[in-house]
Amino acid sequence: MDLRVRALETLLVRKGYVDPAAIDRLIETYEVQVGPHNGARVVARAWADPAYADWLARDATAAIASLGYSGRQGEHMVAVFNTADTHYMVVCTLCSCYPWPVLGLPPVWYKSAAYRSRAVMAPRAVLADFGVTLPADIQVRVWDSTAEVRYLVIPQRPGGTDGWSEDRLASLVTRDSMIGTGLAQAPAVAAP
Numbered sequence: 266m267d268l269r270v271r272a273l274e275t276l277l278v279r280k281g282y283v284d285p286a287a288i289d290r291l292i293e294t295y296e297v298q299v300g301p302h303n304g305a306r307v308v309a310r311a312w313a314d315p316a317y318a319d320w321l322a323r324d325a326t327a328a329i330a331s332l333g334y335s336g337r338q339g340e341h342m343v344a345v346f347n348t349a350d351t352h353y354m355v356v357c358t359l360c361s362c363y364p365w366p367v368l369g370l371p372p373v374w375y376k377s378a379a380y381r382s383r384a385v386m387a388p389r390a391v392l393a394d395f396g397v398t399l400p401a402d403i404q405v406r407v408w409d410s411t412a413e414v415r416y417l418v419i420p421q422r423p424g425g426t427d428g429w430s431e432d433r434l435a436s437l438v439t440r441d442s443m444i445g446t447g448l449a450q451a452p453a454v455a456a457p
């Protein structure tokens with residue numbers, strides 16, 4: 266695979282179809298600037314500010330853009346809020362659609378055929394693979410990304426975090442908890 270990618274890159278560069286500096290900038294953008302830390306800020310704000318959570322529920326695209334996160338693969342955002350009764354999971358059964366501005370690029374498993382099919386057929390088994398066991402009375406609902414809509418799961422706020430700053434709250438928000446294959450970390454786990 267490595268050789269094939271390098272051969273392809275050499276050809277594209279030689280023919281002048283791509284600019285290596287532009288590619289480097291793209292990669293750096295998604296390695297450094299854009300990533301799950303953005304989504305974590307959105308979740309932390311929603312936990313800390315009920316008015317923001319309300320806005321996020323009504324118009325996630327605008328509420329997320331207000332924090333500076335917008336652009337490709339984030340043009341039509343929908344936030345789904347986990348509750349005591351319902352746990353949400355996100356998948357793209359067709360390919361790998363993913364909310365880049367808030368989560369960065371998708372992990373390899375998100376794009377795998379196994380996740381894409383099993384998330385729909387056996388979501389609880391998938392959750393178990395991720396080490397998440399939910400009580401039987403919690404409903405698991407799976408959202409399938411469309412050509413346009415990108416979902417962000419807002420995990421439940423862990424207990425024992427009353428009065429925490431948004432920075433501290435954000436440290437509890439994992440990437441997987443915003444896909445729905447994980448939960449937000451408990452304070453004790455996140456403590457140094």
Ligand SMILES: [Co+2]
Pocket residue numbers: 357358359360361362363410
């Ligand atoms: Co897709």
